Amino acid sequence: MSGVGGDQPEIDGPQTDADDSSLGVRARSRARIEASIRKAAEEVFAEMGFEGASTSLIAKRAGLPKANLHYYFKTKNDLYQFVLRDIIELWLNTAQEIQPDADPATALAHYIGQKIDLARDRPIASRVFANEVLHGAPRFDRFMRQDLKDWVERKSAIIEEWIGRGKIDQIDPKHLFFMIWSTTQTYADFSIQIAAVLGRRELIESDYQLAAKQITHIILKGCGLKAPDA
Amino acid sequence: MSGVGGDQPEIDGPQTDADDSSLGVRARSRARIEASIRKAAEEVFAEMGFEGASTSLIAKRAGLPKANLHYYFKTKNDLYQFVLRDIIELWLNTAQEIQPDADPATALAHYIGQKIDLARDRPIASRVFANEVLHGAPRFDRFMRQDLKDWVERKSAIIEEWIGRGKIDQIDPKHLFFMIWSTTQTYADFSIQIAAVLGRRELIESDYQLAAKQITHIILKGCGLKAPDA
DNA sequence: GGATTGTTTGACCGGAGGGTTAAAGGATCG
DNA sequence: CGATCCTTTAACCCTCCGGTCAAACAATCC
Numbered sequence: 001m002s003g004v005g006g007d008q009p010e011i012d013g014p015q016t017d018a019d020d021s022s023l024g025v026r027a028r029s030r031a032r033i034e035a036s037i038r039k040a041a042e043e044v045f046a047e048m049g050f051e052g053a054s055t056s057l058i059a060k061r062a063g064l065p066k067a068n069l070h071y072y073f074k075t076k077n078d079l080y081q082f083v084l085r086d087i088i089e090l091w092l093n094t095a096q097e098i099q100p101d102a103d104p105a106t107a108l109a110h111y112i113g114q115k116i117d118l119a120r121d122r123p124i125a126s127r128v129f130a131n132e133v134l135h136g137a138p139r140f141d142r143f144m145r146q147d148l149k150d151w152v153e154r155k156s157a158i159i160e161e162w163i164g165r166g167k168i169d170q171i172d173p174k175h176l177f178f179m180i181w182s183t184t185q186t187y188a189d190f191s192i193q194i195a196a197v198l199g200r201r202e203l204i205e206s207d208y209q210l211a212a213k214q215i216t217h218i219i220l221k222g223c224g225l226k227a228p229d230a
Numbered sequence: 231m232s233g234v235g236g237d238q239p240e241i242d243g244p245q246t247d248a249d250d251s252s253l254g255v256r257a258r259s260r261a262r263i264e265a266s267i268r269k270a271a272e273e274v275f276a277e278m279g280f281e282g283a284s285t286s287l288i289a290k291r292a293g294l295p296k297a298n299l300h301y302y303f304k305t306k307n308d309l310y311q312f313v314l315r316d317i318i319e320l321w322l323n324t325a326q327e328i329q330p331d332a333d334p335a336t337a338l339a340h341y342i343g344q345k346i347d348l349a350r351d352r353p354i355a356s357r358v359f360a361n362e363v364l365h366g367a368p369r370f371d372r373f374m375r376q377d378l379k380d381w382v383e384r385k386s387a388i389i390e391e392w393i394g395r396g397k398i399d400q401i402d403p404k405h406l407f408f409m410i411w412s413t414t415q416t417y418a419d420f421s422i423q424i425a426a427v428l429g430r431r432e433l434i435e436s437d438y439q440l441a442a443k444q445i446t447h448i449i450l451k452g453c454g455l456k457a458p459d460a
Numbered sequence: 461g462g463a464t465t466g467t468t469t470g471a472c473c474g475g476a477g478g479g480t481t482a483a484a485g486g487a488t489c490g
Numbered sequence: 491c492g493a494t495c496c497t498t499t500a501a502c503c504c505t506c507c508g509g510t511c512a513a514a515c516a517a518t519c520c
Contacts, residue, residue: 029497030497046365047365047366048279048281048365049278049279049281049282049361049365050282051278051279051281051282052279052280052281052282052365054476054477054478055477055478055479056476056477056478064498064499065498065499065500066477066478066479066499067479067480067481067498067499067500067501068497068498068499070478070479070480071496071497071498071499072497074479075478075479076477076478076479127364130360130364130419130420131279131361131364131365133419133420133422133423134357134360134361134364134419134420135276135277135278135279135361136277136422137422137423137426141426144422144423144426144427145426148423148426148427149426149427149429152427171444171447171448172440172444174427174428175440175441175444175445176444176448177427178413178416178417178424178427178441179413179444179445179448181416182412182413182415182416182420183408183409183412183413185412186408186411186412187408189360189363189364190360190363190364190412192363192366192367192374193363193367193374193378194408196367196371196374196375196378196379197374197378197379197382197404197407197408198404199379210402210405211405211408214401214402214405214406214409215405215409217401217452218401218406218409218448218449218452218453219448219452220452221451221452221454222447222448222449222450222451222452223448224451254517254518255516255517255518256466256467256516256517256518259467260466260467284506284507284508285507285508285509286506286507286508294468294469295468295469295470296469296507296508296509297468297469297470297471297509297510297511298467298468298469300508300509300510301466301467301468301469302467304509305508305509306507306508306509
């Protein structure tokens with residue numbers, strides 16, 4: 001039906017994002033269309049929120065009639081979930097360097113850098129996520145109460161271990177994550193505000209660089225760490 | 231018309247919030263009704279965003295028919311501006327302790343504490359603000375490009391002065407403000423996420439206390455400051 | 461008290477939005 | 491080629507929404 005409900009196995013094969021070859025004409029066109037819908041939907045959801053987004057506007061931006069969009073995604077909610085799933089991936093695939101035997105300063109600096117990169121490269125995805133959480137995460141509960149909670153607990157345990165070994169000040173790891181998330185994502189979610197204060201129309205590369213540098217500096221120093229060699 | 235357009239002088243008198251006496255029956259009831267509308271509107275705007283909010287739901291929550299709400303506020307946009315104005319006040323009235331001859335550690339600690347208090351006491355207002363900025367601040371530009379920018383420049387100049395006198399590390403003041411804003415407001419805007427990760431239904435007093443303590447600790451230490459005596 | 465002005469409310473309007481239908485147009489496979 | 495399945499699209503339906511209206515009601519002023 002919707003091609004996304006997950007109840008029928010997707011065509012398998014190499015999982016790289018641009019594997020057009022070795023698929024039939026239809027599968028190929030479906031993949032292209034779904035991608036363009038996703039892009040349009042992400043933009044519109046980010047700009048107007050779930051309620052404000054209209055499927056007809058998404059369809060128009062994706063370059064197809066509304067009825068056709070509803071052929072690929074039965075409901076606006078289905079489409080929204082599809083967009084969210086992608087964004088959740090981004091989230092959970094960060095902080096891989098935070099490992100028990102890593103150097104805390106290096107690992108945290110890397111994580112902060114990664115998060116700032118995301119804010120710069122995928123601000124729209126970040127805004128859809130922020131919007132969802134801001135409005136009470138009604139379509140999102142399981143992710144936060146399970147996947148994300150587990151993620152934080154795993155990573156926090158590592159930081160506790162660092163603390164136990166005296167490699168880092170005694171801080172609360174969870175609140176440290178809240179701090180890193182907020183300081184970095186603010187450059188995506190509230191970039192309009194930051195740009196306005198900086199007197200720009202939009203943020204430029206050096207803004208992100210300075211942000212990453214200063215956030216890293218303050219958080220590392222604040223946790224009793226020295227800047228990594230890199 | 232709307233009683234809020236500002237084109238007719240409000241009844242003057244003491245400006246405390248609860249000055250019901252010494253007003254006619256009408257002015258008193260108008261004040262009460264506007265307050266209840268504001269509260270309802272703030273909630274609904276925070277929950278659903280501007281587009282998602284319906285005037286009939288706001289009216290219902292305020293306990294009056296929709297047509298009556300439209301008697302007090304001609305359009306949804308008018309009502310929204312009314313709500314936003316209140317929230318902007320909150321913003322600009324913070325950080326009064328950041329003054330040239332104040333002790334940086336004390337002043338920053340106080341500011342952070344004040345911001346966390348706001349996150350705890352007025353999370354709904356904070357969310358309306360966040361939502362507006364998140365969606366490009368279409369109804370908000372002047373505030374950010376003028377009032378807020380000026381505010382930041384004034385406060386940043388003070389911090390520059392601190393730096394010049396060697397009272398604090400050489401950091402970028404504006405990005406320091408972005409850091410303080412984001413770390414504190416995240417406890418209002420994304421409290422659902424934080425609560426979920428902490429395994430709670432909602433944040434409790436000790437969460438805010440720990441947050442304030444740790445944010446203050448990390449930022450002060452990160453800026454080369456010692457915790458204030460207080 | 462009577463005129464005037466401010467307030468309340470149910471009914472109404474035009475428009476937009478999410479979603480459906482049905483019929484036509486292509487691809488695929490035997 | 492013909493049957494089957496997938497895809498496209500205009501037209502349609504129903505609900506909800508922001509906003510208006512007009513008539514009733516209440517406070518205020520002379």
